[in-house]
Each structure stands twice: as C-alpha cells, then as structure tokens.
Amino acid sequence: MINIYNYFRHRRDISLLTLALILLLIALFKPTVPIKRDIYSYLLVADISQSMNVVDESINGKAVTRMQYQQYLMHRIIGEMPCGTQVGIGLFAGVSVAALYTPIEVCENFAAIEDTIDHLDWRTGWSGNSRIRESLATLARLIRSFPETAQVVYFTDGEETPFLHAFNTRDLTDFQGAKDWLFVGIGSEKGTAIPKLDEKNQVIGYWSNESFALQPGVAQISESNIGTRNDSIASGTNDRFLSKLDEKYLLSVTKEINAKYVNGSSVQAVLSAMKKQPPARRDKAQFQLKWVFSGLAGLVFLAAYLPKHPVKESKSLWKSWLARKKRHSPDIAKLS
Structure with a gap:
C-alpha cells in the first residue's frame, strides 16, 4: 500500500490522469442533487376552429392562415424555453379544451412537441362551433386534473360561434382558477371570409352570413348545444361572413376572469408576457451534476500535462x- 502511495506521489501525471478518469466515471452515472427552484409549466392551447383557416396573417411577408401563424408562434415560443421548462399542448373546439398530453420537459421531448405543433389541423376538431366562454370551465377542470398544475397560454381569434346573446352568454362573475392565464390574439382586425374546406383541405366555398345567423327562442339554444352549423356555402361575395380578431371581446373576457391578454402579432411581446406569468409552482428539482464532474475531469486532464511549477x-x-x-x-x- 505504501509503495502504491509513493508511486502516485512521485508520478504526478499518472495521479492526475487517474483522477480525471474517476471523475468521468462518476459523470457517467449522472449524479444529481435536489435543490429548490421555480418550476415553469405551461399548457399551450391551440384554437383549431374553422375560423383559424382564414388567411389574414403573414410570416416574413408571406400571407398565411391564422392556423399557420399560430403554429409559427408556438414553434418560436418552444425554441426560447430553457431546459427544465414543462410544456403540454391542448386543442380548443366547440365548448371544450382537450389536452393531447400533460406538460413534459421541453428539451428531452423537443422533437415530439415540435411534431405535435406541426400537425395542428382544423380537421381534428370535434365540433363546428367556437364557444370560448364555455370552454373556460372545461379548461379549469382539465388543469385541476393534471398531476401538477400548469399555466395556460390560450391562442385564439376570439370568435364566438354561434353569436352570443342573453340566453347563451355564460356568467363568469364567480369563475375561479384563471388567475395569470394568458390569452394570445391571432388574426387581423380586418374582416376576411372563412373558407369552407373539404376533407382534402381544398377550398370549396366560403361560409355565408346565414351560417352564423341564430333563430330566436329555444331553437337557437338547442343549435348551440349540439354544436352544429349550417352547411350552406356562400354563392356570392356579398353574403360571405367576414371573420376578424375580436380583440375587444378578448380584453373583456380576460378582465372578467383576472387573466391577461396580448396581441400575437409580435413574438417578443408574447414571450415578454409569458415571462411575467408566475411559475406554476416552487418545488424540489434534481440538479444534474454530470457537467460539473465532466468539466473538472477536463481541467484535471490538462493539469497533468502542465509543469509542476x-x-x-x-x-x-x-x-x-x-x-x-x-x-x-x-x-x-x-x-x-
């Protein structure tokens, strides 16, 4: 034992190389240490109603649909998130929001999250209507069902279909659970016709004003409940229903539920608004030490070939x- 000690004491280079090897072996086991930190967890809710097929947005000067711009915006947001952030994707249509999966770590699952965003499509929708106010209760219940809480970032053009009236406007006075949610407005405030697409995503016409007209009395309430919409196609240009970003309505809704609103035309504005959202929770997280040991191994390896003095x-x-x-x-x- 003494001979081995003397050998390493007189052979500085061998001693340092051995130490570097030990540090690398420790790094291979991916050691961690628990530390308390803020956990940022998000559910990005995508509006997949048919009004999102309207072409009134642009990316680098090229005209695109609201759906395409929504996807672009979500890609940019995901790309800016630091490792350790958790992200889930939800879909909104009709009166409800469905989560494709609960929030997952963004770096380890980056490709899967990006692929989910790439495949957002109006044909996934389970209803032709768009009832944002009604969806809020569903969304609150959905968040409560998650293993761990998450902040909401809700992308939508703010269009309510059928139109709201005294009988179908949900009272949000006592609504709970939406504090610090963020709504992102998608679309232009200039009215544009909503294309009607077939199963192959080909334009076969445009939704008419009659498609959005409501009958008085009980009939209109029943129509909104079953989630159907008149299938008529506009025969001319004058009777087309013009859809636009309803920013005034979104500002009103967010004020009612103590949420926040930001116009989605600026990526940086959306990112800045998200940074103002508080963390979903504060909890113990495992801090990876493998990079610390790897770095030390590299420094020790270099030291082995440096002069003693x-x-x-x-x-x-x-x-x-x-x-x-x-x-x-x-x-x-x-x-x-």
Missing part, C-alpha cells in the same frame, strides 16, 4: 532565452 519554470525559460540572446549578440554584430 509553471510560473517558476516560465521565469527560468525566460532567463535562458535572454542568456542565449546575449551570447549571440556579439557574433551578429561582427557579421554586420
């Missing part, structure tokens, strides 16, 4: 160089 040896080399220079200086002078 670098400053002292540098001075010695400097003096030796000066001495050689003085010896050769007379010879250089004679040659000249």
Whole structure:
C-alpha cells in the first residue's frame, strides 16, 4: 500500500490522469442533487376552429392562415424555453379544451412537441362551433386534473360561434382558477371570409352570413348545444361572413376572469408576457451534476500535462532565452 502511495506521489501525471478518469466515471452515472427552484409549466392551447383557416396573417411577408401563424408562434415560443421548462399542448373546439398530453420537459421531448405543433389541423376538431366562454370551465377542470398544475397560454381569434346573446352568454362573475392565464390574439382586425374546406383541405366555398345567423327562442339554444352549423356555402361575395380578431371581446373576457391578454402579432411581446406569468409552482428539482464532474475531469486532464511549477519554470525559460540572446549578440554584430 505504501509503495502504491509513493508511486502516485512521485508520478504526478499518472495521479492526475487517474483522477480525471474517476471523475468521468462518476459523470457517467449522472449524479444529481435536489435543490429548490421555480418550476415553469405551461399548457399551450391551440384554437383549431374553422375560423383559424382564414388567411389574414403573414410570416416574413408571406400571407398565411391564422392556423399557420399560430403554429409559427408556438414553434418560436418552444425554441426560447430553457431546459427544465414543462410544456403540454391542448386543442380548443366547440365548448371544450382537450389536452393531447400533460406538460413534459421541453428539451428531452423537443422533437415530439415540435411534431405535435406541426400537425395542428382544423380537421381534428370535434365540433363546428367556437364557444370560448364555455370552454373556460372545461379548461379549469382539465388543469385541476393534471398531476401538477400548469399555466395556460390560450391562442385564439376570439370568435364566438354561434353569436352570443342573453340566453347563451355564460356568467363568469364567480369563475375561479384563471388567475395569470394568458390569452394570445391571432388574426387581423380586418374582416376576411372563412373558407369552407373539404376533407382534402381544398377550398370549396366560403361560409355565408346565414351560417352564423341564430333563430330566436329555444331553437337557437338547442343549435348551440349540439354544436352544429349550417352547411350552406356562400354563392356570392356579398353574403360571405367576414371573420376578424375580436380583440375587444378578448380584453373583456380576460378582465372578467383576472387573466391577461396580448396581441400575437409580435413574438417578443408574447414571450415578454409569458415571462411575467408566475411559475406554476416552487418545488424540489434534481440538479444534474454530470457537467460539473465532466468539466473538472477536463481541467484535471490538462493539469497533468502542465509543469509542476509553471510560473517558476516560465521565469527560468525566460532567463535562458535572454542568456542565449546575449551570447549571440556579439557574433551578429561582427557579421554586420
């Protein structure tokens, strides 16, 4: 034992290389230490109603649908999130919100989350109507059903279909659970016709004003409950229903439920608004130490090939160089 100790004591390079190897082996086991930190967890809710097929947005000067812009915005947001952030994707249609999956760690599942966003499609919708007020209660229950709570970022154009009236406007006075939710407005405030698409996503017409008209009395309430919409197609340009971002309505709703609103035309504005949302919770999280041990292993490895006394040896080399220079200086002078 003493012989081994003496060997490593006199062989500094071998000792340091052995230590570097031990540190790398420790790093391979991915050690962690629990620390308390803020946990940021989000449910990104995508509006997949048919009004999201309206072409009134643009990306780098190219005209796109609200759905495409919504996807672009979500991709940008995901790309800005630091590792450790948790993200889930939800879909809104009719009167409800459905989660495709509960929030998952963004870096480990980046490809899966990006693929989910790429496949957002109006054809996934289970209802032709768009009842944002009604969906809030469903969304609150959905969040409560998660294993761990999450903040909501709700992307929508704010369009209510059928139109709201005294009989179908849900009272949100006592609504609970939406504090610090963020609503992101998608679309332009300039009215644009909603295309009617077939199962192959080909335009076969446009939704008419009659498709959105409500009958008085009980009939209109029944119509909204079953989630159907008139299938008539506009025959001309004058009777087309014009859809637009209803920013005034979204501001009103968010005020009622103590949520926040931001216009989605600026990616940075959305990111800034999300940063103002408080963390979903504060909890113990496992801090990875593998990079610490790997870094130390690298430094120890470099140290194995450095001089034992670098400053002292540098001075010695400097003096030796000066001495050689003085010896050769007379010879250089004679040659000249």
